[in-house]
Amino acid sequence: MKRKTFLERAAAVPHIVWMILFIVAPLLFVIYFAFTDASGKFSFSNIVNLSNYGNIFLMSVLFAFLATVICLLLGYPLAFFMSRLKPSTQRAVVLLLMLPMWISLLIRTYSLLALLDNGGLLNSLLQALNLPTVKIVGTPGAVILGMVYDFLPYMVLPIYTTLSKLDIRLFEAAEDLGCNGVKTLFKVALPLSKSGIISGITMVFVPSISTFYISQKLGGGRFDLIGDTIERQFLMNNNKNVGAAISLVMMILILISVAVMNKFGDDDGGELIV
Amino acid sequence: MKVLSKIYMVLIFALLYAPIIVLVLFSFNRAGTFNNYSEFSFYWYKELFRDSTALDALKNSLILALSSAAIATVIGTLAAYGINGMRNKYVKTVINSITNIPMMNPDIVTGVSMMLLFAAASAIPFLNVEMGFGTMLIAHTTFNLPYVILSVLPKFKQMDKHLSEAALDLGCTPAQTFLRVELPFIMPGVVSGFMLGFTLSLDDFVISHFVSSSDFKTLPLYVYNQTAHDVKFSMYALCALMVFAILVLMILVNFAGADRSNNKKKKKTRAVSKI
Numbered sequence: 282m283k284r285k286t287f288l289e290r291a292a293a294v295p296h297i298v299w300m301i302l303f304i305v306a307p308l309l310f311v312i313y314f315a316f317t318d319a320s321g322k323f324s325f326s327n328i329v330n331l332s333n334y335g336n337i338f339l340m341s342v343l344f345a346f347l348a349t350v351i352c353l354l355l356g357y358p359l360a361f362f363m364s365r366l367k368p369s370t371q372r373a374v375v376l377l378l379m380l381p382m383w384i385s386l387l388i389r390t391y392s393l394l395a396l397l398d399n400g401g402l403l404n405s406l407l408q409a410l411n412l413p414t415v416k417i418v419g420t421p422g423a424v425i426l427g428m429v430y431d432f433l434p435y436m437v438l439p440i441y442t443t444l445s446k447l448d449i450r451l452f453e454a455a456e457d458l459g460c461n462g463v464k465t466l467f468k469v470a471l472p473l474s475k476s477g478i479i480s481g482i483t484m485v486f487v488p489s490i491s492t493f494y495i496s497q498k499l500g501g502g503r504f505d506l507i508g509d510t511i512e513r514q515f516l517m518n519n520n521k522n523v524g525a526a527i528s529l530v531m532m533i534l535i536l537i538s539v540a541v542m543n544k545f546g547d548d549d550g551g552e553l554i555v
Numbered sequence: 556m557k558v559l560s561k562i563y564m565v566l567i568f569a570l571l572y573a574p575i576i577v578l579v580l581f582s583f584n585r586a587g588t589f590n591n592y593s594e595f596s597f598y599w600y601k602e603l604f605r606d607s608t609a610l611d612a613l614k615n616s617l618i619l620a621l622s623s624a625a626i627a628t629v630i631g632t633l634a635a636y637g638i639n640g641m642r643n644k645y646v647k648t649v650i651n652s653i654t655n656i657p658m659m660n661p662d663i664v665t666g667v668s669m670m671l672l673f674a675a676a677s678a679i680p681f682l683n684v685e686m687g688f689g690t691m692l693i694a695h696t697t698f699n700l701p702y703v704i705l706s707v708l709p710k711f712k713q714m715d716k717h718l719s720e721a722a723l724d725l726g727c728t729p730a731q732t733f734l735r736v737e738l739p740f741i742m743p744g745v746v747s748g749f750m751l752g753f754t755l756s757l758d759d760f761v762i763s764h765f766v767s768s769s770d771f772k773t774l775p776l777y778v779y780n781q782t783a784h785d786v787k788f789s790m791y792a793l794c795a796l797m798v799f800a801i802l803v804l805m806i807l808v809n810f811a812g813a814d815r816s817n818n819k820k821k822k823k824t825r826a827v828s829k830i
Contacts, residue, residue, distance in 0.1 A: 288730060289729070292636040295630050296631065296637070296650075303697045308656070310668060310671035311668045362561075374564070376805065381572075384575065384801055385758055385760065385775055387782065388575075388797060391782050395577060396573070396577055400589060400590075487659075491662065525671065528664045531664065535659075
């Protein structure tokens with residue numbers, strides 16, 4: 282074995298220093314602010330007062346959960362069908378799927394608003410046809426729709442990646458052995474694409490539960506989700522202690538659920554797809 | 556079944572693209588409403604370019620994306636080199652999991668944690684910390700770092716260790732070995748890490764939202780401000796331009812990729828024919 286050179290020893294040092302200064306220290310500040318009051322004294326009051334925000338937590342979890350389930354139900358078949366296309370077509374379709382991921386989330390949410398808003402295209406069309414207009418923006422459905430619309434590609438891509446790596450003969454074998462389409466799906470495709478499903482769920486659930494732009498725009502300001510609450514505490518109310526406590530709790534909730542999900546998955550773990 | 560699956564795919568993609576297409580179409584509508592499409596015009600585009608803050612924001616975004624991606628690439632590549640050489644598994648795991656925190660955490664938590672750090676640092680008199688380009692640069696570099704390491708580290712793992720040992724035996728200094736043997740080998744990973752960082756930085760809104768000030772606005776922050784109140788059709792024009800830019804970029808990248816693989820194939824066949 283060759284001896285470690287000075288370069289090898291020193292190479293990671295800038296990164297380690299950067300990590301301590303800009304990843305670890307900021308998180309310590311979150312913890313510090315969560316457990317102190319405005320004057321800097323140690324207190325549990327922020328954490329205790331979180332019960333006031335119970336409804337917000339529940340609503341956010343519910344919205345994010347529904348959005349994730351809908352994404353999975355819509356996205357899995359899409360990923361499955363994509364993986365069965367001809368290789369040349371697959372390339373083009375994957376590109377088509379990735380293009381929205383490269384367009385800023387703000388723009389995509391805003392374009393959805395342009396479509397659904399009271400003076401938006403949908404209602405203008407309805408008006409022109411002398412039909413009653415529909416009020417979509419400002420309903421819970423609109424917020425969930427926004428989450429689904431924005432994050433669907435993040436569900437499809439990892440599932441597609443795991444499915445496209447599967448040997449197609451597995452499906453043929455299942456069919457030869459007498460499985461029908463549904464059985465093939467549940468006995469072959471689903472178990473073998475578990476890691477893709479898990480990373481898809483994480484990639485939809487985490488941004489959904491922490492969003493604030495989607496709920497601000499499509500919720501018409503009527504729905505305060507965790508993200509909105511944190512944003513307000515930091516940028517408007519200037520109550521950093523409460524904001525830090527909410528952030529801390531959300532972070533811990535997410536870390537626990539990700540850890541549980543990864544336990545469910547095989548030990549090869551979810552694949553990271555960017 | 557085949558037909559049904561095709562219909563399903565077309566339907567989902569249509570839904571995915573409908574709002575974007577509508578937005579692009581109506582950005583050319585002189586009337587500036589959805590009620591009537593008066594005439595096709597570039598009026599809203601002209602209106603957009605009359606707004607100097609939009610152009611400033613674009614310039615700021617590019618400067619920030621380039622510099623944060625560059626810094627992250629240098630630090631991250633060196634870090635990958637160091638991490639790859641580490642023998643202590645425990646230390647390796649700790650470093651890797653801390654590195655991945657910004658990737659796992661919701662952006663809003665990363666954003667507020669950075670904000671708290673900078674707010675605390677601004678209380679120290681001689682540091683002179685103010686929200687602006689500096690804080691944005693630090694924040695963007697931080698969330699780019701894991702992606703750079705993630706794309707460079709596998710390249711180091713793929714590399715044959717004997718190559719660098721041979722270089723050392725033949726009289727290269729460790730630095731020369733790194734520059735002449737290891738760096739060329741890991742270059743594809745370095746480039747993709749840089750590109751990833753660049754696009755992530757261009758795209759970031761949430762983290763920037765918490766560490767920016769009014770005198771350094773990037774494009775996403777500008778979009779956010781403009782869309783805060785009423786609907787502006789010049790924003791549709793900006794969005795349409797951004798969509799076009801991304802489309803062109805993706806087509807270019809894809810063609811370049813296809814070209815390269817074609818070249819490789821050609822080279823291979825040539826090599827084979829020579830034999």
